[in-house]
Amino acid sequence: MAAPIQTTGLAEALELLSHPYAGEDLGLADCPVMLVELTAADISQWPDEETADLVKGTPAVMAAVVPADFDLADASKLSEHCAAFDIVLAPSDLPAPLAVPIDEIGPIATAATASPAAAVALVQLLRLSDNRTTADGLVAESLAYSTLQSGPQFQGWLASQPTRLVPNNPEPAVRAERTGSTLRLTLNRPERHNAFSAEMRDGLVEMLRAAWADPSLDGIVLDGAGPTFCSGGDLAEFGTTPDPGTAHRVRSVRSAAFWIDRLAAKTRAIVHGTCVGAGVELPAYAHDVSAHPDTTFRLPEVAMGLVPGAGGTVSIARRIGRQRLCYFALTNTEINATTALAWGLIDRIEG
Numbered sequence: 001m002a003a004p005i006q007t008t009g010l011a012e013a014l015e016l017l018s019h020p021y022a023g024e025d026l027g028l029a030d031c032p033v034m035l036v037e038l039t040a041a042d043i044s045q046w047p048d049e050e051t052a053d054l055v056k057g058t059p060a061v062m063a064a065v066v067p068a069d070f071d072l073a074d075a076s077k078l079s080e081h082c083a084a085f086d087i088v089l090a091p092s093d094l095p096a097p098l099a100v101p102i103d104e105i106g107p108i109a110t111a112a113t114a115s116p117a118a119a120v121a122l123v124q125l126l127r128l129s130d131n132r133t134t135a136d137g138l139v140a141e142s143l144a145y146s147t148l149q150s151g152p153q154f155q156g157w158l159a160s161q162p163t164r165l166v167p168n169n170p171e172p173a174v175r176a177e178r179t180g181s182t183l184r185l186t187l188n189r190p191e192r193h194n195a196f197s198a199e200m201r202d203g204l205v206e207m208l209r210a211a212w213a214d215p216s217l218d219g220i221v222l223d224g225a226g227p228t229f230c231s232g233g234d235l236a237e238f239g240t241t242p243d244p245g246t247a248h249r250v251r252s253v254r255s256a257a258f259w260i261d262r263l264a265a266k267t268r269a270i271v272h273g274t275c276v277g278a279g280v281e282l283p284a285y286a287h288d289v290s291a292h293p294d295t296t297f298r299l300p301e302v303a304m305g306l307v308p309g310a311g312g313t314v315s316i317a318r319r320i321g322r323q324r325l326c327y328f329a330l331t332n333t334e335i336n337a338t339t340a341l342a343w344g345l346i347d348r349i350e351g
Contacts, residue, residue: 007035010042017054027059031113032120034058035105036085037065043081055084056127059120061112061330065102066090086123086326100327107331111302115153118302122329125313126322134261137314142251145309146244153305164236174203175225181218183211190226195234196278196310201256208259211266220263222283223270232277232300233310257311260285271295272351281312284319284345291337292351299329319344 007013013036016022026032043066047055055062064085066078078099082088087108090099112119121144128140148154175188185207187194194200211217224230241247260267260282269283272292280297283289299316301308308316308329316325320343328335340346 007037009037009039010046014051014054017058023057023059027120029060030116031109032060032116033063033109033112034060035063035065037067038082039067040070043070043078046081047084052084059124061086061108061119061123061326063087063089063105063108066099082323086126086323087330088323100324104327104331107333108327111330111332115302115305117151118148118153118305118307119330121148122302122307122313123326125307126317126326129313129317129322132314134258134311134314138255138257138311139252141307141309141311141313142248144307145251146248148306149244149247151305155305157304158239161235161238172203173197173200174207176207181216182221183207183217183219184221184223187222187224187230190224190228192234193228193231193274194224194226194279195231195236197234197237200234201254204256205254205259208256208263212259212262217266220267221270222260222267222286224272224279226273228273228279229271229275229295230277230279230282231274232279251309255311256282257285257315261311261315270350271346274298276300277308277312278310280345281308281310281315284312284315288348289346290348290350291340291346293337293349295337295340295346296334297336297340297345298332298334300332302330303332316345 007016013034026034062085064082064087066088068091070090078088088099089102089105091102125140125144129137169189169191171188173187173189175186177184177186185204187200189195189197189200211220241250264285264287267286268288268290269286270290271279271283272295275295275297277299280299299308299312307313313325320328324343327333337346337349341349
């Protein structure tokens, strides 16, 4: 594995980044990670707008390392002065939504080496997340996802997958039940662990559009049948869209994320079991998310050569911050309900 590019400090990093070919050297590297070791003075004094833009404009994963002697009483400065970086690493846990343990640099470098194009696309996409509307965010995410679908990492992953047969299920992929002014929408492919298929997406969008047009509805509950809330996109359907352009067009007009966001104030998500990909991204739009104590959460897309594609770069970033989301998505880390609650990914543990 290629080692991440390391610098001795912030001044040296900025000098390197100011070189006209720095972006090309980093962005096309096998392991496009720059590790910047900060001092307490750096955190207190930096950045000015010009140098912050230099860091955020670099086509690489920009990781800041907080010094071991950093005063936790100054943690409020960390958010402001490390905002340009994609990931913040620290020798000890610091307040959300920023830092992850310094030991995680290994998994970060490994992930970037395995899927460099996806890693760079992820950080570039997340840098656009501030002050962005949901609609704009979904378009940007879909364009990045579609571009990566043609890339060598995803194509290699796709070629390595076995042929999957989808069992016939005459039941609707999404079951709707209304009680009074509350509509319960249940993902209903338990034999596939509620894999998010085109049929499920279309059914959910149709029901959410109807809910939007119904002023008598006061509440919407989103849950899943069987042992799993949602195991992510249906792998049996991966690569079956005619071309990436068509895939982007479909995502643009049939977005469950868009409609859950429009109905967020009315929507409560109840998750359990395994939540992967769309199973993490979609419920994060709801105003209230509760999870069973045994629930786990994971974003595997970068490991497949992609970025999250069900709206997660918008919804999860709003809940846990783009830096923690960058680490979560880049490393394919599985977290439990306790960690999800501490991060703000969910609002409550119940059950």
